[in-house]
Amino acid sequence: MSLVEIFRAVFINIWASKFKVFLTTLGIIVGSVTIILVIGIGKGGQEDVAEQFRNLNATSIFVMPALGKTTQATLGLSDVEAIKEGAPSLSDVTIMVSGKADASYRNTSYSAGVTGATEEFCNIQNLTVKYGAFISHYDNERRKKVAVIGDEIAELFYGDEKSEAVGTDLVIKGRRYEVIGVLERVGDSMQGFSPDEGVIVPYEAAEKYILGRTRPRIMALAKDVDHVASAIEEITEVLNKTYQGKSDAFMIRDAGSRVTAAQDSARTMSVLLIAVATIVLIVGGIGIMNVLFVSVKERTKEIGILKAIGARRKDILLQFLIEAIVISTSGGLIGILLSIFVMPLMQYFDLRVIPSLYGYVMALAFSIATGTFFGYYPASKAATLRPIEALNYE
């Protein structure tokens, strides 16, 4: 029997039991949607990580209070000086504090992320000043009440006239700060610091007037990527000397390992979702197998008739196998269509899903593979039925 004729027969059969076939495809539809979501979420996660660290120098090193420990020791400007002295592998060191505080301009008020920083911060964080200037050493030493604001804050307070911001006064926690600079828009936020929604003030001012000594962090840049490891060693040594026995109150992280950790967690998520998708597809496949077994049983007499008038094994095998493949392919295609509607809904779960051709291709490929794999056994059962027994089956 030619392939065209087999397909015709398959479609007649599917049409004859369309409701049952639809129920069978459900498993495959769900499996296909899951695969597309898995791949989309995986890509979304990767993109998130990439964006989080886009502005992060690969050579950055952070010293921060260890998680979960009550602060036995607090970092300070003296540590910055000590590290500057004792860590020749570094090119830049700074200290920062961050927290939330109400900032207001005229009648507008906003709970902004406030960062206390020094001149080096601008370079270490890859920030660009759009209007005005960044905080200088001079500002810091004099504990001047000046502020550099992020793009979104500028938008909120000054609307389209962002350049007008320079020279105006903001009120932060009851004190006036003169705006001396507006930052270029960064885009997505980095871990623990969102420049666009933030206000940056001199470190000493922030510590004294706004945030207090709340877990300051030291940020440093190694000379280059090859110096990161030796820089970490040097910093550890300096801290050990200063805080004898208490240096485990701090942890030292470099940007490279933070990126790796974030990527790892994104990958773990993907692996988990792939496991779910696999299970869903296997269940869908068993569904197909089950329906085909029932179908072979119901059509035993028909198979007997076909064999009696000259159908070969191959004719019967292909008819059932192609039926399975057609069912699973349609399931896969319906799944792809459905996923186009489902993906936008995922944003309500705070999940970023990036649709991709790769996802659709994989979903279809896995659907077809499932249909073929689980369809083969019932199909070969049908093909090897003995004609006389099939014919006499009631």
Added chain:
Amino acid sequence: MKKTKAVTKRLKPYVQRKEGNDSMQDHRLISMSNIDKSYQMGKNELKVLKEVSLEITAGEFVAVLGPSGSGKSTLMNIIGCIDVADCGEYVLAGENIEAKTEDGLAHIRNKEIGFVFQKFNLISKYTAVQNVELPLLFRGIGRKKACEKAKKYLELVGLGDRIHHKPTELSGGQQQRVSIARALVGEPKILLADEPTGNLDSQSGREIMDLFMKLHAEGNTIVLITHDSDVGKQAERIIHVRDGKIYEE
């Protein structure tokens, strides 16, 4: 569940069949010798055919008569290559059947044999013409050609105006005509009919028998199982099956 018993084939030496081979072979369409068939029923073995030997020549009309359960259908199924004998020798149109694989048998069923069943055995979701096309499609003939030929044979059996009807939309007699058209469409060497009138009223039964007589007159070789001894009388050769053995008048 009923199961056939697999018995090692007892092959006869080839020489035995050789005498008169060259001159006779062309006419001898079917040549069976010492065919055995038994079914295993629990512990007992039920011998249905016992050393049956039979020869049928091209162009014959053979009626097979015998009481129910005597083994007529079993014999017919073996002739039609739907079933295989436990042992014995069967040559159909010059081809040794015992040596065939399942696909080889499928090929023979498709080309050499037209089978008409008591219960019609049409495929209910296909129309008359689709049913009749099937043997040709299995042969690899394209749909257009197959359809033309199927229509021709449906006209031949008097159903030219019912080709798009499904079996459920046809009377018993009409269904049997469709199944005869399906048996004929492949232009087989032999037409086998297992009680083709068994499920029909007497009027339709007579019409179907007339059709077979007409087909025989046109030169078809026909083997037909029947209960009806009136029908038997019309045949030129009558074979009686009793207790798994055959007797000729």
